[in-house]
Amino acid sequence: MRGVVMYKAGDVRVEERADPTVVEPTDAVIRLTATCVCGSDLWPYRGIEAVDHQVMGHEYVGVVEEVGAEVRTMKPGDFVVGSFVISDNTCEICRSGFHSKCVHAEFVSQIGTQAERARIPLADGTLVVTPGQPDADLVPSLLAASDVLGTGWFAADAAQAGPGKTVAVVGDGAVGLMAVLAARELGAERIIAMSRHPERQELARYYGATDIVEERGDAGVQRIKELTGGLGAHGVAEAVGTQESFMQAVGATRGGGHLGYVGVNHGVQIPGIELFFAGIHTLGGPAPVRRYLPDLIRRVWDRTIDPGRVFDLTLPLDQAAEGYRAMDERRATKVLLEL
Numbered sequence: 001m002r003g004v005v006m007y008k009a010g011d012v013r014v015e016e017r018a019d020p021t022v023v024e025p026t027d028a029v030i031r032l033t034a035t036c037v038c039g040s041d042l043w044p045y046r047g048i049e050a051v052d053h054q055v056m057g058h059e060y061v062g063v064v065e066e067v068g069a070e071v072r073t074m075k076p077g078d079f080v081v082g083s084f085v086i087s088d089n090t091c092e093i094c095r096s097g098f099h100s101k102c103v104h105a106e107f108v109s110q111i112g113t114q115a116e117r118a119r120i121p122l123a124d125g126t127l128v129v130t131p132g133q134p135d136a137d138l139v140p141s142l143l144a145a146s147d148v149l150g151t152g153w154f155a156a157d158a159a160q161a162g163p164g165k166t167v168a169v170v171g172d173g174a175v176g177l178m179a180v181l182a183a184r185e186l187g188a189e190r191i192i193a194m195s196r197h198p199e200r201q202e203l204a205r206y207y208g209a210t211d212i213v214e215e216r217g218d219a220g221v222q223r224i225k226e227l228t229g230g231l232g233a234h235g236v237a238e239a240v241g242t243q244e245s246f247m248q249a250v251g252a253t254r255g256g257g258h259l260g261y262v263g264v265n266h267g268v269q270i271p272g273i274e275l276f277f278a279g280i281h282t283l284g285g286p287a288p289v290r291r292y293l294p295d296l297i298r299r300v301w302d303r304t305i306d307p308g309r310v311f312d313l314t315l316p317l318d319q320a321a322e323g324y325r326a327m328d329e330r331r332a333t334k335v336l337l338e339l
């Protein structure tokens, strides 16, 4: 089969990879319908994370081709959406809703779903079958549920977005935009998107942002305070992962408020004393997407939400290298790779 391999920073190739097969009785092999490039794939692409001939991709939707003897919830031909972390959905951690910290957790990025097919371990616990075969226009939205929507949703949930609340979103990448959508769906009254990019501001407004703040760092914090009677936002969703964005998110959260952070941290050093005096709730990390998947699939299926609009460039898998370039150069927010 064909699949993406990142040889080294900036060097993405599509080449022949071994065809996956069922190894464990709990495995499923799926044929990918669509996959995509993640903002987190840019870290190794830019040389910020080490990379050496790494298979790529952790977002995926597709059709089940083969299942192991112990798989119960799906059969060949079913359309499935999976989380970017393998989970059993039965351990104590999963049952508490934190599938991304499952005792059997394994990152799908090590499997590499920017490919024609993939072996998914613990299929019953990781994959969710859709109500039927999706119309073609629903595929991007279902794919978004696999990571960016699920991650943005976790951030908004951790920020306790809800009726009467003001939620600020730091970051206008795909996850930030999805956090805006999630905050709206969860009923937030006011949603402040922090963005300097006109097209992303427009999409943020489409997804429910009521205010846009272009300032960053301390100026961004100041602006959030001005917009909230000097208090700060009830909840802040952090979706970047840099020192500046993280501290901006801490500073923008009001005393007793909630910070949800989902931007993969790179070199962030949190001064303990600032966190101490902030007096806020914090919850973050790799999102337990599997917890949200059944609900998110239902909302997409019913056409209540259309997260698929976050994909602004679609390419065939064979042009993955161009997809990485487009995201690296910020010519695209999120690239869908078609199979």
Ligand SMILES: [Zn+2]
Residues within 6 Å of the ligand: 087, 088, 089, 090, 091, 092, 093, 094, 095, 099, 101, 102, 103, 104
């Ligand atoms: Zn588990």
